[in-house]
Amino acid sequence: MKVNNYMALQFMSKSENEAFARITVAAFVSQLDPQVNELTDIKTVVSEAVTNSIIHGYENKPDGMISITAKIEEDTVYITVEDEGLGIENLDEAMQPLFTSKPELERSGMGFTIMENFMDEVEINSILGKGTKVTMMKRIESKKALYN
Numbered sequence: 001m002k003v004n005n006y007m008a009l010q011f012m013s014k015s016e017n018e019a020f021a022r023i024t025v026a027a028f029v030s031q032l033d034p035q036v037n038e039l040t041d042i043k044t045v046v047s048e049a050v051t052n053s054i055i056h057g058y059e060n061k062p063d064g065m066i067s068i069t070a071k072i073e074e075d076t077v078y079i080t081v082e083d084e085g086l087g088i089e090n091l092d093e094a095m096q097p098l099f100t101s102k103p104e105l106e107r108s109g110m111g112f113t114i115m116e117n118f119m120d121e122v123e124i125n126s127i128l129g130k131g132t133k134v135t136m137m138k139r140i141e142s143k144k145a146l147y148n
Contacts (some may be wrong), residue, residue: 006071013057013064015084021068021081023133028070029077030055032140041118042138043076048111049081049134057085067068075140081135088126 007028011017016072022043022086050066058064104147119136126132 002073004072004074007069008067010065012062013054013060013066013085014062015051015054015060015061018047018054018065021050021066022046025068025070025079029072029140030079032072032075034140038140042079045115045136046079046081048114052111052134053081053083053085053132056088057083059086061064075136076077077140078135080133080135080139082131084131087128087130088124088132089128 005028007024009021009024011020025046026039026043029039034042048070050068053064053066054060057066060111063116064083064085069082070077070079071083072078111147112122112124120139122134125135126134
């Protein structure tokens with residue numbers, strides 16, 4: 001498939017950058033004229049992935065870097081959120097609903113479950129001590145198509 005558009009973003013692992021990442025990706029995806037619920041889904045999964053990087057990957061240390069890339073191919077958006085943090089020790093366990101490695105922070109343990117439910121495809125690669133890469137894909141049903 002031909003890439004219609006591409007963006008890359010890199011920022012420090014500060015919690016205040018989560019909103020920046022969410023809004024930036026949403027603005028990029030807006031060119032596909034998504035429905036409100038699709039845009040909300042994308043903003044939510046970006047928030048979840050970035051928050052996981054900040055809290056778990058870098059343990060709230062603000063000097064880590066988080067990278068986001070997004071590309072559009074026809075009616076599909078691909079989003080990758082990547083960090084060079086701690087990595088995930090047991091990915092199968094981490095993907096279980098309600099599992100959290102930080103119960104003292106009152107985390108819900110639903111981040112990966114939300115990503116899987118809101119996106120068409122989710123792939124997570126993590127290497128202990130090297131970081132985590134979350135790649136997500138969603139087909140957008142353009143509002144324009146609904147009215148034609």
